[in-house]
Amino acid sequence: AQSVTQLGSHVSVSEGALVLLRCNYSSSVPPYLFWYVQYPNQGLQLLLKYTSAATLVKGINGFEAEFKKSETSFHLTKPSAHMSDAAEYFCAVSRIQGAQKLVFGQGTRLTINP
Amino acid sequence: EPEVTQTPSHQVTQMGQEVILRCVPISNHLYFYWYRQILGQKVEFLVSFYNNEISEKSEIFDDQFSVERPDGSNFTLKIRSTKLEDSAMYFCASLDREGPLHFGNGTRLTVT
Numbered sequence: 001a002q003s004v005t006q007l008g009s010h011v012s013v014s015e016g017a018l019v020l021l022r023c024n025y026s027s028s029v030p031p032y033l034f035w036y037v038q039y040p041n042q043g044l045q046l047l048l049k050y051t052s053a054a055t056l057v058k059g060i061n062g063f064e065a066e067f068k069k070s071e072t073s074f075h076l077t078k079p080s081a082h083m084s085d086a087a088e089y090f091c092a093v094s095r096i097q098g099a100q101k102l103v104f105g106q107g108t109r110l111t112i113n114p
Numbered sequence: 115e116p117e118v119t120q121t122p123s124h125q126v127t128q129m130g131q132e133v134i135l136r137c138v139p140i141s142n143h144l145y146f147y148w149y150r151q152i153l154g155q156k157v158e159f160l161v162s163f164y165n166n167e168i169s170e171k172s173e174i175f176d177d178q179f180s181v182e183r184p185d186g187s188n189f190t191l192k193i194r195s196t197k198l199e200d201s202a203m204y205f206c207a208s209l210d211r212e213g214p215l216h217f218g219n220g221t222r223l224t225v226t
Binding site: 034036041042043044090102104 | 149157158162207216217
């Protein structure tokens with residue numbers, strides 16, 4: 001079985017500060033990992049995905065994540081937070097790249113302070 | 115950019131009533147999904163659908179739930195007799211072959 005744990009249901013950072021959202025996964029097979037963002041009253045939008053190519057994955061809006069097998073982690077970072085980054089962020093894992101059944105973490109709400 | 119569209123955005127229904135949530139996936143996509151998110155909880159997989167049949171379903175997807183692709187464009191989720199605990203945001207998603215999943219904006223279902 002696969003599972004995802006996101007450490008911290010709420011993260012608050014100042015505008016311009018580093019964003020770090022933590023995600024740890026459990027998987028009995030090599031995982032495919034994803035970060036999704038949900039803005040208020042909108043659906044889930046893919047930020048980036050890891051599919052066993054490069055371990056450092058760059059996504060949209062300046063976000064990136066690094067797959068660390070030894071730590072079973074896939075933390076999301078952004079060097080400088082912007083007010084528009086305020087949203088809910090979900091880490092997810094799947095067993096295969098296609099026909100994906102995603103297992104989600106519980107989400108982290110990111111607040112940006114001016 | 116093509117989008118997954120869901121209607122209605124908010125549905126209120128009484129306990130015991132049937133409800134149908136509608137989705138129009140992206141037109142060239144082959145795989146279709148329903149997920150739900152109870153307020154304050156994780157997004158949970160309900161069911162996947164491919165080639166006009168269910169390919170996988172979760173424990174949540176019991177006999178009260180059904181899905182259908184009645185024509186070439188719509189993908190529906192039916193709950194036969196709603197319960198209070200069915201109140202949630204329901205997301206439809208689709209993909210072509212290797213992803214990523216494209217999600218709709220969701221339907222908020224409130225059962226009173």
